[in-house]
Structures are given as C-alpha cells and as structure tokens.
Amino acid sequence: MNLFLKRLGLLRKSMKKSKINVYLIPSADPHLGEYIPDFWRIIHWLTGFTGSAATVVVTDKFAGLWTDSRYFIQAEEQLRDTGVTLMKPVNDNTPDLNTWIKDNTPEGGKVGLDGRLFSITRYRSLAASSKDKKIRIVTGSDLITDLWVDRPLMPEFMAFDHDIKYTGITSKEKIDRVREKMRSEGLDYHLLTSPDDIMWLLNIRGRDVKYSPILLSFALIGADQVLLFADEKKIPFKMASGFDKLNIVLLPYEEVTGILSNLNPGSSLLISPSSTSTALYKSVAKGIQVREDISIVARMKSIKNKTEIANIDKVMVKDGVALTRFFYWLERNTGKDSISELKLTSQLEVFRSEQENYLGPSFSTIAAFNEHGALPHYNVTTYSDSKIKGSGLLLVDSGGQYLDGTTDITRTIAIGRATAQQKRDFTLVLKGMINLALARFPYGTRGVQLDILARRPLWEHGLNYGHGTGHGVGFCLNVHEGPQSIGPGANPDSRNVIEPGMLISNEPAIYREGEYGIRTENLILCYEDEETEFGQFLSFETVSLCYIDKKLIDKSLLEPFEIKWMNDYHAEVYDKLCPYLTADEKEWLFLKTRAF
Amino acid sequence: MNLFLKRLGLLRKSMKKSKINVYLIPSADPHLGEYIPDFWRIIHWLTGFTGSAATVVVTDKFAGLWTDSRYFIQAEEQLRDTGVTLMKPVNDNTPDLNTWIKDNTPEGGKVGLDGRLFSITRYRSLAASSKDKKIRIVTGSDLITDLWVDRPLMPEFMAFDHDIKYTGITSKEKIDRVREKMRSEGLDYHLLTSPDDIMWLLNIRGRDVKYSPILLSFALIGADQVLLFADEKKIPFKMASGFDKLNIVLLPYEEVTGILSNLNPGSSLLISPSSTSTALYKSVAKGIQVREDISIVARMKSIKNKTEIANIDKVMVKDGVALTRFFYWLERNTGKDSISELKLTSQLEVFRSEQENYLGPSFSTIAAFNEHGALPHYNVTTYSDSKIKGSGLLLVDSGGQYLDGTTDITRTIAIGRATAQQKRDFTLVLKGMINLALARFPYGTRGVQLDILARRPLWEHGLNYGHGTGHGVGFCLNVHEGPQSIGPGANPDSRNVIEPGMLISNEPAIYREGEYGIRTENLILCYEDEETEFGQFLSFETVSLCYIDKKLIDKSLLEPFEIKWMNDYHAEVYDKLCPYLTADEKEWLFLKTRAF
Secondary structure, three states: OOHHHHHHHHHHHHHHHOOOOEEEEEOOOOOOOOOOOHHHOHHHHHHOOOOOOEEEEEOOOOEEEEEOHHHHHHHHHHOOOOOOEEEOOOOOOOOOHHHHHHHHOOOOOEEEOEHHHOEHHHHHHHHHHHHHHOOEEEOEOOOOOOOOOOOOOOOOOOOEEOOHHHHOOOHHHHHHHHHHHHHHOOOOEEEEOOHHHHHHHHOEEOOOOOOOOOOOOEEEEOOOOEEEEOOHHHOOHHHHHHHHHOOEEEEOHHHHHHHHOOOOOOOEEEEOOOOOEHHHHHHOOOOOEEEEOOOHHHHHHOOOOHHHHHHHHHHHHHHHHHHHHHHHHHHHHOOOOOOEHHHHHHHHHHHHHOOOOEEEEOOOOEEEEHHHHHOOOOOOOOOOOOEOOOOEEEEEEEOEEEOOEEOOEEEEEEEOOOOHHHHHHHHHHHHHHHHHHOOEEEOOOEHHHHHHHHHHHHHOOOOOOOOOOEEEOOOOOOOOEEEEEEOOOOOOOOOOEOOOOOEEEEOOEEEEOOOEEEEOEEEEEEEEEEEEOOEEEEEEEEOOOOOOOHHHOOHHHOOHHHHHHHHHHHHHHHHHHHHHOOHHHHHHHHHHHOOO | OOHHHHHHHHHHHHHHHOOOOEEEEEOOOOOOOOOOOHHHOHHHHHHOOOOOOEEEEEOOOOEEEEEOHHHHHHHHHHOOOOOOEEEOOOOOOOOOHHHHHHHOOOOOOEEEOEHHHOEHHHHHHHHHHHHHHOOEEEOEOOOOOOOOOOOOOOOOOOOEEOOHHHHOOOHHHHHHHHHHHHHHOOOOEEEEOOHHHHHHHHOEEOOOOOOOOOOOOEEEEOOOOEEEEOOHHHOOHHHHHHHHHOOEEEEOHHHHHHHHOOOOOOOEEEEOOOOOEHHHHHHOOOOOEEEEOOOHHHHHHOOOOHHHHHHHHHHHHHHHHHHHHHHHHHHHHOOOOOOEHHHHHHHHHHHHHOOOOEEEEOOOOEEEEHHHHHOOOOOOOOOOOOEOOOOEEEEEEEOEEEOOEEOOEEEEEEEOOOOHHHHHHHHHHHHHHHHHHOOEEEOOOEHHHHHHHHHHHHHOOOOOOOOOOEEEOOOOOOOOEEEEEEOOOOOOOOOOEOOOOOEEEEOOEEEEOOOEEEEOEEEEEEEEEEEEOOEEEEEEEEOOOOOOOHHHOOHHHOOHHHHHHHHHHHHHHHHHHHHHOOHHHHHHHHHHHOOO
16 A cells, blocks of 8 residues: 555544535645645645645545646656546536535535634535534644654744835834734724735845745734744844844734734634634634624735835836846757756756745746646646747746746747747737736726736637636735735625735736647836826836747737837847846847837 | 795704714615605705706805716806805815715714615715714714705606516516525525616616606515505506515605615615615614625616517617618708707607607716717706717717617717717727727626726827716616626626626726717627637627718728727618618718728
C-alpha cells in the first residue's frame, strides 16, 4: 500500500472515531488568502496533488478532489493510485461541491472541518445547503495535526521594515486614518485577518508565503492600541521598539482567539466575512455587536498614494527591462532543444532577479505554448512541459514583487509563422485592451460597467473569454487585491467604484481549446481627468512597459485611434527602457517598437 | 380659511384622536403601480397638488410634500396657502423622507399610514430607519376615508378581452406555464398584485387608470384554481363564462385579504415584495411559507412572443405615421401664436387617435421647449406652458397604447437655427443611441454591462445624463415594465439578463440646465443572433419608426458605420411609412430621410 492510501486510511479511522461521515479539507490557511505556507498544504500531504486551489472530500468509502480546469491534466497524473478521484464539475456533470456534500451525507449526519480554514462566507453557504437534511457541521474538527507527524514547520523568516521612501505615509498616519474612520462609523474594534492589510498598515513586510511578501499575522485595532498577533521571533528588535512608540502591542499568534473571546460586552467589532475564519468568528465574545464588511484598510490600500505611484513608475521600467531581455534572449534561442516552458519560467526569473529591489515572482509564471495557452491559468509542471518548437503562439503571464511595487503582465508572441485566424484573434484582443485603456468615465463608475469596452471587439465577432477583465494589484503586496475589479459579474457592492489611484490589470483574452490562447495584459492606473458641470471624470494611464508583437497584428482591423495608441505606446516603451539596455538589445527593441 | 387648510385641520384632529405623531400619505393605490385612479389621489384632495409622484407628511405643527424636481415649479404654485411646504431633498439639504420622519417623531412615538398603500419593501425601509428611536408604525391607519366625503368613485369601465390575434398565446397556456414553473419551485400559491401581470395572464384589459389598459385586480394562482379579485360589475358575461371554463373564480375585490388569511398552514406562497402592500402581507395566515421574488408572470410577459412581435412591427408603423404627421404639421405651423407646449400635446393626441386600435397615450406626453427640455420628466401645465417661438430645441417624448402594442418614442428637433454646441450635443447623444442599437453580446449579459455603449460618446466629452438608458416596455400594457433595464446601477439581480423577445427603450440624453434638453429614444427588440463555440449571441432590432432631425447632426463627429446606420434607418422609416402618407407628407418625409 502506498503512502497516500495509508494516510487516507488513517484519516478514515480518525473520522470513524469522531463519528464524522464527511470530512472536508480546503487548500487554505487561517488567513484565507491566495498563497499558503507548506505547513498548511494538507492536500499535498494527503494526496500528492500540488495545485494551489482544491478541496478534498473524504467519506468512509470515497475520496474526491475538486479543483479547476487548469489543474485537470496534472491532477489526473498526481492522483493516480492515491484513492482520491478527480472531480470535474463542468465536464462530466459532477455536482458542485456543496450539493455533492448534501447528497452524500446521511440525513442528520456529521460533516467535519477545521473551522480555522473556512471563511464565514464559505461556512454559511455550506450550512445553508445542508440545512434541509439536518446535517451537523462540526467546525472544530482538526483530524490532521495528530496524523501528520513529519509536518513542515511554519516559516521562520524575519519580518522587515518597508521604508517610507516606498510607502509614502507613516504607519502612525495610516493607523490614525483608520481610527478616524472607525470613530465615524461608531466602531470600537476592527479585526484584520488578511496579512496584506496588516503589512500595509504597519509598513512592514515578511517572507512567509511564496508569492507575496507577507508576515502571517492578525491584528486588532482599538481606540488606543493595535494588538499584533504574530510569531514574536520573526519581529526584529528595532521593529518591535518602533511598535512600542505607536502603542502596537505584539502578542503570540495563537492568542487572537483568547482576546476576541474577552472583548468588553457591548463593544462593536468590524470583521470581513470572506477573510475571517469560522473559528475566529465563533470565538468572539457574546454580546459583541459584530459588523460585517470589507476591511477599512482594504479600501484605503487600494488607492495608491503619490509616493507609491512614483515607485510604480520606476518598477515598471525595471520589469520592462527584464521582459525585454527575456524576449530578446528567447528570439535568439528559439528552436534549440533546451527551450521549453519550464526553461522559460526559470530564465525569466533570472532576468527579473537582476533588477534592483527584486523579491521574487508575484505569482506562478504561466509560460504556455499553443494548446497549453488555451488553459487560462496553466501552470507548467514536469508532466506537461512543452518544447517551444515549430510554429505557434506562446503566452507568457508573469509578475514580480519589488520593494517598490508589484507587477503583472502578459504578452503573447508568435513563434514562427502565425495564421490569419491567430492574427485576427490577437488583433481583436488588442483592440479590447486599447479601448479599456482609453476609457474616460465619471466618478462613481464600477468595473462591471467598463468591462464591455474590452469585450466588444470580440463579441462583434462572436468571441468571448470566460474570466474577468481586470483585478486590483497591490503595492509590494498581493498581485490580486480588492475591492475593485473589472468584469461582467464583478462587485455587486455599489461602493466598489473605480477610484483615482487604483492600479488594475487590463487583460482581455481568447482561448481556443486544443489550439492556442491569446492574452495581452497591462496594468492601468486610474487618475483624475477633467472636471465638468457633469462631474469629475476619470481616465487610465497604462503603466506596464513591454513591446506588443506586431507580427500578430492585422492592421486592417484597427481604427486610426487604435493605431495611434499602439505607436504612442511603443514609442514610450522604447524611450523609457532604452537607457538600461545594451546596444544589441536597443537595436532589437527599436525594430519591435517602430511605428507601423 | 381655504379648503385645503380646513382638510389639513380635520386630519390633524383625527391624528390627535388616534395619538398619531406623524401621518404619511403616498401617491399610490393598493397595486403600487405607476398610475392610480382618482379615488386614490388623496394628495390632490388634501393639498391640490396634481403631480403623479409625491409623499405628504403631516405632524401637529407641520406638513411637507416630497416630490421630484420635475414638479418643483408646479408644486410651488399649487401648494401656496395650503399649509403644506414643498420639500426639495437635493437643492436645500432637506433630509430624505425616512430620515426626516425619524428626526421629527418623538422617541417611542407613533407613525400612522395606510398599509394598503405602502409596499413591503417601502415599509421595511421605514421600519429600519425608525428602529433606533423605538418608533411604532401603525400600518392600519386610514384616516382619510372618514374625512373625504365627496371622494370620487372607483372607475366603473368594463374589462374587455384581448384577442388571441394580439396575444398569440391563450390564457390557458399561460396559466399552465405558470403552474409548471410553480411546481418546479415547490410553490402552492402565487399572489399577483400588479394588474398588468393579471391582464397578461388572463388575456384581458381594462380602463381603470389613465395610461395603462388595466383592470384593478388581484389574483391568486393555485394548483387548480385561479382566484380573481375584481369588481364583478366590470366583468362582461361572456368573459365570466370564459373564466368558468378555465376554473378562474371571480371574487369581490375586497376578499383578497380574507382568502390570504385562510390559506392552509404549511403551504408555500410566492409574493413580490415591491408590489405587494404591507396590508396584504400582514393578512397572510400564520404558518404559510412566504417566498419573496419578482412574480413568475413578470418574467414571462417581459419576453414577447412571435405574434406580439408581429403586432409590435405593425403598431410601430401606425405610431410612426402619427408622429410624421405631427412633425409635418408642426413645421408648417411653427411661429404661430397658438403653438405652445400644451397645443402640441393635444395635437399629437389627435394624430395618434386617428390610428386603428388606439386606446390612448401610454404616459403623460412631454413636449418641452428649450429650458423645459432640461427637466427630464417635464410635464407641461397651464403654469408653465411655453410658446414654440424663435430658435431653440423642442423635445417631444410620447407614446401610445394600442390593442396591438405600446409605444414610447422621443425626438428632439431644431426650431429655427441650432447652435454648434446644440449640434455637437445632439450628435453625441445620437452616437450613443446608435452604438447601443448595434450591440452584439452573449446570452447572460445584463443591462448594467451594456449601458456604457450609450454613454461613452458623451463621457468622452465630459458629458452625462442622470437617468437610466433603457426600460422594458409592455405589450398593450405598462410603458415601464420589468425586470430588464439598461442603466449604470440597474438590476443587482444577476438573473435579470437581456433575453431574446424583450422590448427595451434606448434613450440617451443630455440636459443643460436653463438651456435645453436633448433626448433621442427608440424602442429596441432583442433577438437571437449567431451561435458560436463561445455561446449564443444576441442583438437588437430598432423597431420605432420616425425620422431623426438631420439639421441637428454634426456629421464630422460620426464614424462611417454610424452614418450608414442613420441612412439605413431613414430609408427604412421612409419605406415603411410611405404607403400611409399623403403626397405632401411623403415629399416632406423624403427630404427628412434622404441619405446624407
């Protein structure tokens, strides 16, 4: 019997002892963010699956893994002989997870889960769907700790200060602004559960997860004190004494539940239901007036200040230089046997890491050739690695974490000859990207209203893409950041308008299954344009700097204003990157960016 | 003491007797629709105000009337010496109605209202805002019936059948479809409170209100019977015997509450909270499982069937002929002393009533010259009537009820010379209208996504308009019909997508306060376009037929595809209306619609 079957058997024994019919394991940590430390990769330990998003469901007779389509190939391979079945909701009529749980738990049965790893929102949705069958959800059920004997340790990297030359505003000023907002809303306490909120507020960073410079921590903001719950060993002495001055009290990470259960009755507490775990929620003392909303910090940090914006402009030049070198290197090496998707991923990292203040990738690089490009979130693995050979389209979506900002950019380039259909598709995507970049709109406009600008050229040809058009981007923080977004179903909250200072991705695409994918992505920054008697109008500035492959453009499909945008953008790319390039690279970029 | 002061005094005496601190009077009837019979025009009786939308609030010392800006001029005049103050929420920092009520009711005080005239939604919002001050809302408080001795009678017009040649589907089939939906959702009963839902379901019409051919009625759909609550005198014998065959039971209008209070415990009942009165809601028997949602009928009737669509095409020709005659007549008479906004309104009605199957206007005609056009919902009164003289813009928004459909159309024309700014504004509005008319989008798209197509040309010039872009339109029913709409904040319900068969207005605009207003409105009908591997795509067909004033177009602002749309549209208008016009009218329309 292999390792995974053995672990599954032990888990089932444990379930039987606790009289649990169905046990749930999510890919999450207690902060419910996108990236988690190895300590919390329970699914990897139990099944060998290495993808970043999944839920495993175990019953006495069955074990299934739910994930999304980008991981299907890889999951089929990795789950072989583990006793765990890959569930594909869309392809083969597998019901969605909550329905499956309801259908496969006996009337009045018990579902077990670790309440630290499920948000209130997720728990409520599960509870609602299980209600009819009177299913009990046991949220204090951690069956893993006892079984996982060789569990990785929690990361022990030290936190570090994020200098005022990057942040622009002191931590004191940020805390004051949050407290002012709390007062105006009659709030006594505000719980922060997302580490990126805490990093922004305290002007610190950490290295606890792979793609975001965060320190895993909770914080409770009160009228006088800020309680910071974190591993004390990771806080340098100088940082700690800075905390003292601001009345930031450092407490052990685990004590957050104790503190929440001892708040003064009658106080009001703000929490964010999508990023607060069920366990934390349940620990809040009785008699506390809990208000649920997105965190005050999340709204504040989504609006970049002048210093941050000046840094972002600089970081875009560095990132553009790394990308230019990468594509130059690729063009000179295409066709060589060593050039595969995995090689591209590592080579791009080499070029980025030559740049000043570089911390690491901001997400797992997508380097996808031909049919792999049709999987929007394709992650190359040794199972899937393709050589870059012959003709086709190569899609590269990547980003970097720098002390002075976070990047996220996608380019699709032609390898060899491109077909007429590829050019038409590429040009329609480009038109969408340009039209969104040129948007002008009154204050109060939401992302759902703007989305069609990027899709309209595709829709006119009966094409579309199945994901949103834009997400917020952090500042030396999460590459996916709220509350803003641009998409067809995005943001029912009418307060989530696009505001000056917001950094957003602009990434229309098209995916032809089994053939290729095309995505062109720049980051755009919202700024205040003209004010008229009809209101304050806003516009976007495109800040990402990298050439767009002209070989793939069918110029006959572009309007004059779109051609002008292309030529202006290329001139800017060349002018801004030039000072940092070698003569050869410059000459190459000159041709790539020459007006057409 | 005048009549109104006397009535107000009597109401206050009555309030004192009932220990009511604040009494609320809405402009509503128990069906909570847009148009109400004279019997329910309590505000007119109490204050003399004739506008169609208002709420009056009376305390022992104060009486205020809340209405919207279109009625401000008229309300100032009509409320003089009545003891009632006009409240203008926007202009002079008057708080919104609910806040005012909270602020002006003593702690623990009593607010009285007639629960038949307040929707559940409205009642809940009032209750929520009054909660902090422990204000009691007495919803059974009808203080008017006893005071209003010379109250108008309820209308006594007979209902009439809406022929299958118009409706396309029998009442039996419609009821079957609703029951099928009810079964699939596990519903025992469905209460219909909006008369237009009932008219559609039973293929009948009435004449109880001014602008919509409805019979005031409620209906309760069960598994075997439909109970129709209406004034029995208004149902012709033949209609009643038709009802018998379908197991539609006619009951007195007032008995709806009694029936609701006697439903079998444990049954499930669907009601629509925005169109169901608090009184009806409170009458529902205990133990009934009440579900709240938009009515099943509202969704069904929003999608026009083939017969209805064929009729709509015919009605557009008739309406277009009437409008063509009207504008031809106007051009020949402009400058004459008799030509005023009021005269236009009555003359347009003359031309429409010459058309076959015409029942009356579908809303109060807006004929607004120059600065009056800047009030989006301007209704001419003897107080405001303007002569059409000199130069300027005339905005005419009107519609008709025909047995074979409902129309709603706006044209803005130049009287004398137009300025460059007027032409630019007009052309930008036109561009918006054309771009929405040409939209192509996948199934599942909502109105909030499409709205920007109509606004973008305006936004690019720092212009905007403060209302939605489109509303649904009934079929020989309400000119404003849900659930679909096109607007920046429209329809948080993600099910409210634009579906094939929906008839929607397309009416971008611009309003320059004190100067003029421009609005161009056509009705557009959604149809199934191409199906591709990316889904089923939908498009609109513009169905309204009336020339657009070329004198106001700045052609240099139009793209080639927009000019093509204009010329194609004008050719269609000319071709379709021609057969019904005199030689003079034809010649005139030829010039108005000639390609440019």
